[in-house]
Structures are given as structure tokens and as C-alpha cells.
Amino acid sequence: MLLTRPVLDAIVAGDVDLVFRLWKRPTVKAGGRLRTAVGELAVHEVDVVDPATITDDEARRAGLVDADAVRAALEPRRTTATRARVARPDETSRVYRVRVGYAGADGRAALRETTLGRGELADMLARLEAMEARATEPWVFASLDLIARWPARRAPELAELLGRETLPWKAQVRRLKELGLTESLPVGYRLSPRGRQVREAARRRQRARRGTPQG
Template sequence: MLLRQETLDGIAAGRITCAFRRWERPRVVPGTRMRTRIGLVEVTGVSRVGVSALRAADAAAAGQTLKDLRALLARGTGPVWRIELVAAGEDPRVALRAQPLTPDERDSVAARLARMDRVTPWTAATLALIDARPGVRAPDLAAELGRETLPFKRDVRKLKELGLTESLEVGYRLSPRGESYLRGGA
């Protein structure tokens, strides 16, 4: 579920507590936790609602006017779902990327990277390129490796899951954990 930055900011501030979507069936369930730019956002409820039943308070809870919310929902087809949302803490990858690698963790990361490289090796080249070119746009980095942008970005997210990289406003950089791994330290 994609959430615009203004919505995320409202969730973080406690002003926005829900979103509305037109989906044939719910795409999230209560308990779903999404990693976002503001940290974790948790889905606390999902319920089907009728557009005609929406009131100004519903729209305000979604950070909109009733007129704007109805106009937005008029563009789609299918049932309307109210998704209850709450800020649920910091993204655990933030803490992970700052943690130093123990020798056991280093071995574990190396084994995971080896599994990722099983079919086509890419992890070492990607880490080295991000280290050499922090803040460079993903399409430019992908082109340097002769790769398509979307698969490249998907692979960088895998490195991010291990706490090795972090996203910048533009591009990426190695995290302290990634630097430690790349330089062979523990």
C-alpha cells in the first residue's frame, strides 16, 4: 500500500489515522506493518464502507476534505475500504545498519550474500559501486553495471534488509555495517 509523504507525515503527527482505497478485496490485513520513510506504519483495521456513508470526520481522519475524498474515490471502481493506520515505531533496519558486525554475524551475512549470488553474482559489485558512488541515482548505477533499473533497485533493497545499505534522498550509501562488511572488519 503506497502512502504519500504528506499522509506519512500526518500519521507520524497523529493527525491522520486512516486511508481509503478502492480495491476489489483488501490488500492489507490488520497487523500488517509497512516500512516507510517515517518508520513502521501498522494497519490496525480494515473495513468496507460506502462512499455515501462517508462524513467530514472520516475525510479529516484521512487528511482530506470530504469533497476531495469523494472526488478521489470517484475515479476508481470496486468497493471502498477504510484502512486504519498508526505509527508503529522506527524501522528496525535503521538500528541494524548502525550495529557493528560480530564475527558470527559477518559469517551469516557472507553466507546470505553467497546465496544471493548463486545464479548470477552481483552483491560484491553492487556494494563496491555504492561505496564508490554514494548519492548517485539508481538508473545511473544500474547502467554502470549493465543492469535494468528496477531489478537493480530490488537487489539494493535486499542489501538494505541486511543493514548494509541505506537510501538517500537521491541514491544510496553504505551503512556503517556495510562499510565494516566491505572492508573485512568485525
């Protein structure tokens, strides 16, 4: 669910707590969280509504002047769809009223700054190695090394250095971001303090394995 920065700021301030969207199927669910540029939003309720029943009070809670403004904002989108996508409205779409609230900073930001204890570090390395083992080709540790070497370099260039397509590789980097190991920059990425710790531990483990006599 895309929200403009003014709407996000209004949600943080408590001035907006409703969002109206025209969807084939909702892209958020009640009880879920939504990560945004200002932090996380809690999704409290997701309900189908008849546009004719939207009230002026609800419109103001959505940051608009009245119910007619809500309906006007929704209606043009009904005729602009050209591709069959869940979030792209068409004649089968319905109006959803979503009640949201600010839930605080993105939890990944705290993860990025938190280094791991010895046991946690071993668990993280085991998790990354399992991710690597399930992949059709290695990417986990190579991506950490590449981002460490080339912070703030464009993602397509980094993907090319790995011999990968950009979009699939960016999806993989998002998995590292979920673990607090990387963070996005205006251009490219960099390793977080946690990411640097994990990378160094992985490199030490790799060196130790290479130095182990083979039986």
C-alpha cells in the same frame, strides 16, 4: 499504499488514523507494516465499506472535513484507470477503510548503524554467499563494491557499470537495504556502517581464498 507527506505527518502526530482507498484488491493487510518517508505505519484494520455509510467523524479522522469530501476524493479515481493493475481502480474496485497508526522509525535505520559480532558477521557472509549462489549472475558483492566506490551516483549509471538493467538491479539493492547494508540517498546509494563492515569482511575472505594453495 501511497500517502502524501502532510497525511504522514498527521498520522505521526496522531491527528489521522484512517485512510480511505479505492482498490481492486487491498495492497496492505491487517497486522502488517508499511514503510514510509516518516517511518513505519502499523496497519490495524482493513475493511470494505459502502461509501454511503462513511461518517463525518470518520472523514475527520482521515484528515478531511466531512464524508462528502471523502466520497469526492474517491470518486474521480474510479474513471481514470487505463491499465489493469491491482492498485489502479476501475469499475470493479471497492472502497476500503484502513485504520493505521505510527509504529516508529524504520527498523532498517537501526540495522544500518549496528555493526555485527564475529558470529553474526559470519552468518551474514554466509547469507550473502547463498544469495549469490542462487542468482543467475553474480551481483551481491559486486554491488557492494560499486556503491562503496560510487556513493550518490545515479542508479542507472551504476547499473550500466555492472552491465545490468536498472529496475532489476534496483530491486536487488533493496534486498541489501533490507539487511541494513545500504541506504538510499536523494541520488543513488551509500554503504551503511554495517555495509562497510560486511564489505571489508567479504574482501578479506576473498583475499584469503585466493591465497589458499589449491590441492
